[in-house]
Structures are given as structure tokens and as C-alpha cells.
Amino acid sequence: MIHIPALRLGKLYKSLATVKLVHHVTGDSVAEISQINGSQIVRDISRMGEARAELQAISMAKMVAMVKEAGRIFASENLPCGSESQSFEDYIRCLSATTGSPMVFCKRNAGKVEFVLRNIDTILAGLTRGINLEILDAGHGTMDGRTLCFSPTCESFGAILPSNSPGVHSLWVPAIALKIPLVLKPGREEPWTPNRVLQALLKAGIPPMALNLCPADHAGAGEILRGAGRSMLFGDSSTTDPYRNDHRVEIHGPGFSKILLGEDQADNWRNYLDLMLESIAANGGRSCINVSGIWTPRHGKAIAQALGERLAQVQARAWDDPKAELAAFANPDVAERISAMADNLLQTPGAVDVTEKIRGSSRLVREGRCAWLLPTIVNCDTQHPLANKEFLFPYASVVECPQSDMLKIIGPTLVATALTQDQVFRKDLMNSKYIDRINLGPIPSTRLTWDQPHEGNLFTHLYRQRAFQQSSF
């Protein structure tokens, strides 16, 4: 069995405490992971000033080159995974085995990680809005005749990572390229990707001390959030709420992403069905950028029916089936609880589960040790508790709402794809305080532009601009 050790200051650390990971279908042991104590994490974080100094001594040009090289290594070479040497294909199989995410998804998401590593210069240009990266070497410089000066906000960057989608690992990767040491707590079932990225970075020549993989319990996660100067936290609202007002923590919780149809386009809704389907169900519908609400001034029932008919055809398929469209729940109890929660909310009058009527069967599918949740489209009014709800499977509400009210009541929305050519509505959308990312026009919510920030700007999280003057003596 594979043993995945922690990585403490770049050195492998085999703990006396381990957690076992099993195959979501067979229940066979796949790996055991060393678990480290919160106090060990705190001790290592206290050394991050030294690690930061090592990174600072390297030029940005060299850092970028090393991260790009890590992208090549990540996708093509055998890399250490504890006691074993792991190929990219083995990595994908292990990732799928313990998370329940189909291999086809895992491969696609690993591709995103590889893309970000290989194109880190483009990503950094997007995050920094094109500053000359050499400015980060000296701390100051000039661009277009103006003095620019940046100082780091922290000595290390922590990330409390999820297990549900390996694509999220593309989000923390730029931190190391920006010369900030990493302290990562992997999701319980997903140590594979962070381990592989860190091993690729090591092989590419990044100073080991700046690379920390800290599998730990909730208390360990708390120590990372307390100790690292800046961090990133993934989780549902019960996990993220305590940190909502902590500026040091960038929260990645539910997205409540939406498609908004304007008065001018509502009658053309059939033209956007494929866009809606992709936005709802791409990547198994588990991402915060998947749409969980379609808001339209009219035709709500017809849109729900059309989406329901298409999504009712989606079936639960095995993890190694190339046609798989849904991720399995490695813990079937979680699927049961989510489905029961949806059923419970459907008891409130005013909502119809359109897909269940079409399908004639429950959304919950159990087979052996695992379970799936089939796509669900609910038609309801704006005040219904299911109108603004997000679940860990392809789910969307279709609600009717006058355009004039939409932006008052949509609530926080990570991605809004607005289908309108109405210039006044477009202007209102641009001014909306609720929307994080705006797609004007028929752009699926799941399609990212990599040269723009996502859920906060990692560069401004890790660096602050300050005034700087100097004169000769």
C-alpha cells in the first residue's frame, strides 16, 4: 500500500498517525497518509521567514521558468508518491479511486493544473495586470514612468484544500511563483494532486523549505489559518463563516452562480439551452462556478421543462467509463443526506422537481459502496428556499423574476452570465455589488479566462502596494 508522508520544510515526514484511504467502489485500501499535529504545523510556519528569504533570492524570471518546468514534469514524468514512483496515469487512477470523481474528470482537471503551471507567466500577468515582474525582485521599480513598490503581506501562504475537484489546485499554484512559501492542507481523500504538484516543483528546483504538505485534522487546518499570514479556505458555509470577516483568509465557498436572462432575450431562451446545460452540469456540477440558478422574466416553466428533459438523460456511470458525467460520492451517506435535504426543502409549497417527474425515479442512485445524485432542475418562485441554493451535484433552480427586481434580490453571485443587449441593464450589472465575475453575452459560467482573477486576486492577497521614495546621498 502507498504511504504518503507529510512534507515538512521540504523533507518527507512519516508520522505515527495515519489515515487510510480506500477505493470508493471496492473498499480496498489504496493508501495511507501521515497526519501531522497542529503544533508541528505551527513550528514549521515559524520557519517560513527563512523559506521566504530563499525564494526572494531567486529572480522572478527564474521562478517563472522553474514553475513552467514543473508543469512539464507534473504531466509527463514519474514522481515520488511516498515510497512509490508514480506515473501521471497512476496518479489519475488513484485520484479517481479515492475521490469518486470519474477518471475523465480527473484527467480534465489535472489538465487545468498543468495549464496554469505551464502558462504561469500569462497567469501572473493577469493577476498583476501586467506589471514588470522584476519589480518583485527588487521590491520597487518604474513602469510607464511611474514608481511602483510592492511588499509581501505574509511570509507564507496557507491553503485548506477540498477533495471534491482537483481543478481547484490551479488556484494556489501562482503563490509559489510569486515567491511566497506554501503550507498546504490537502483534502482528506485528495492528497494526490497537491503532493504531485509539490514534487514537480521540488524536481524543478524550487527551494524545498518553501514546500509544505500538511495532512492534518480540523485543528491543524485552524493552525494554518491562524499562523500563515495569508491563506485560502475551501468549504461550505459552516466551515467558512467563522473566517468571513478575517481579511487574511480568502474564502472559497458556495458560488451561487447564475444565468440572468434580460427582458430582451427571454423569448430567445431556446438558443441558450446548451449554454445553460454546460453551465449547470460541466465537471459533474460540483464547482462553485457551476450555475445553480437561472433567472428569467418569463418562460420559467418551459425552460425548466427543456433543461429537465435533457438532464434526465444523464446516468450514473462507473469511474473508469469515458462517458461518465457525474462524480460518485465515495461516502454514500453524504449523497443520502444531500438528497434528503433537497427533498425536505421541496416540502415547502411553490417548488416542483421537474427532473424527477420526467425521469420517474429518485435522484439518488446507490450501487454497492457508492452513490450518485442525478441532475435536478427545480422550478420555483424567487422567495422559495430552493431558489438560491447550491448542492454538490448538478442542480439548478429556474425562477421567474422581473428584470427590474433581479439585481436587488439575486444575492451573492460568484459568476453571472447575463444574456442581454439592453444597455441600461448591462450598466446596472456592471454596478452590481453582488456579482463577482460578469460574463456579458453567451459565455458558459464554467469557462474561465486564466489571465483574470478568480474569487479574489491572489496577487493583491499576497502583496500590497506601498509608497516608495529614494534619493542619493
Place this chain on the structure above:
Amino acid sequence: MEAKIKAAKERLDAQVREIVQWHFSPDTGTPFWLDKAKSYKFNPLKDVHCFEDLKLFGTFEDEWLRGGPVQRWVPRGLQGKPVYVFETGGTTGLPKSRIVIDDFRIDYEMMSETLPDKYFPRGSNWLMLGPTGPRRLRLAIEHLAQHRGGICFCIDLDPRWVVKLIKMRQIEMANLYKEHCIDQSLTILAGDHDIKCMFTTPKLLAALDEALRAGKLEDKFRSLGKKVPPGGLRSIKSCGITGIFSGGTEFTPEFTREAYEEMLDNGEVYMTPTYGNTLMGLACSKPIGPEDQFKISYYAPQPRAAIQVVNPKNYDQVVDYGQTGRVLLTTLTMEFFVPSFPERDEGEREPPYDKFPWDGVSGVRTFSELASSTVVGVY
């Protein structure tokens, strides 16, 4: 070894007979037990001859310890003696109370004999970095220090407030409170009191280590106008501590290894974990170290208390050696009789060994069926 095990068992059976006679005799008995005996279908004075006979009493329900009058627990034979009351929990509803007269002194004097003088020098002073309030530990550590010829310095620590903060999810406030506790201990350590020994819990040990490494004791010295000694004060060893007596169920092998390797200079500062509570007294551990992967095995102070590791579905059935079970506790002192109390912990049954020729328990952790509803190790 067989002879030692047999002798220990005979002592335990004799203790059972003596203690049951004491607590159920009309002259010396405990009002609670005398009253309880009226409902028994057996006669404790005639039918209890050995440890196994304690099964007749069934399991002890800790709910009996909530509320008063607490005097019902004072044996008639000890009437007139000064009585302490120690409490556990107490964040919701009534706390559980236990009366004590001399037990804590006896328990800790016995434990004192297991402490190596090299690391816990006689006459040296102690720091009690642990809970205060209506708890046995505060007085017991102070008595231990005095028994060994030293003086004990204490901090103020209210664990009930910490539990409330955690339940309110006020994590930042809980951390501030922890810092407040550590700051008090730094003030004591900066006071030239020649402190060499310490009691602490795993969490506070780690917090003290973190504060020392961050230079907070050195800062304290400077703020008091004192010179930082050569070599600095950035480790537990460097601030003069040579022995640590520590307690808490979160003593996992990995934490113990971390303490040994990363906080205590690879065992140069001696640490002995203990397992105990207000009901039992305290159990000592076999010496810890890398040779057995930092495994911690506890042994109750038999015959005054005994630990069994039992099938959680059938408390009468002791599990095999090495197997996991719930910890069942029995206390057998003149002050307090507790037969077969299911602790909130589980662990693996350990065989007798030379120093403690009776059963022990290792890998102690919160009983899995209670783990999600229990807040442990808050300080």
C-alpha cells in the same frame, strides 16, 4: 512475573473486601451506598469476596454524582474530617462532584515515587500550567511539589470558559485566552523562582513551546529590565525546566514523539504522561521513547483503582490483549467507592509488566461513539 501478577490480584481482592465492608457497614458506611444497598438482591457485606464480585453492583452511573447533598458521599467512618469537593465538566447543567479528604494527597505521593529525581530534583520549584478552580489537579500538583520539598507556582485558568468559547465558535477568543495563560506562565518563569519541574497539558505544552520559540520569554525579560542569559530562552530546556509531568487524553504517540523530538531536545527534558480524572486518581505510564514508537501504556494505581478494557456492548467481557475496548474504571478507597464506571474513553488492553503487574490500557482516546459530541482537550 506470574507470582507478581498473582500477588497483585490477591492484594486487589483484599482491597475489594475491605472497601466494600467499609462503605456498606452501618457504622462506617457511605449514606449513598447504604441507601442503594436497600434495592440490591444481594448482601454486599456477605456476597462480595473478590474483584469479579463487583459485577453484582452493575455499572456506576456518573449522573449519581450530579447535585447534592454531597454529604451523602462522605462515609460515616470519616465524619468530622475536612472535606474537599472536586468537580468535573460544569459547562451545561450541574457538574459532577466528588468528595475528597486525603485521596489526592495519597495518589500523588504514590505517583511521586515513580518520578526520577534526576529530572524532578527534590526541593526544586514547580510551575502548574493547568486548570484551576474546583478541580483536583490544582491542589494535587501543589501537594506533589510540597511533598517533594518544593513550592508550586500557579496560573489562573478556567477551562469552562474555554469550552463555552469553543461551543460559541469564538476560536480567536479561545486562542487569546490560551495566550493569556501562557503569558502568565512566562511571567512566573521570568521571576527567578528556579523552576525546574512543570505540570502541563499537551495543548499548553505546545503553546508554551511556540511562545518560547517566538522569543516571548526573552521579550518578558527585557520588559522587566532583565538581561537575557547567554544562549537565549527559546526552548523549554533553555528556561531551566528538566522534568514535565503531563496529562490529557490527547497524548497520541505522534504528539508524544513531537514533544520528545521537537520540544524537549530529544528527551533531554524528561516527560511522563499520565491518565487520570477526578474519579480515579491517576494512572502512570510506562516510560515513553522511540524504542516502542512512543506508545503510551497507562496502569492504574492498583489496588486503590483498577482499569479494565471491556467490550462496549458487554461490560462484563474483558477484551483480549491488544484488542480495543471501552475503559471501565473502578475506584476502591476508604473515601470513595466507584464500581465499574464506563469512562468516556477507549483504548487497547495492555498486559501486565514488571513494575505494574496488572492490566493496563494504551492508545487512550475519546470513545468513538461519544467522539462527535464531546469537547476534549480544551486547555
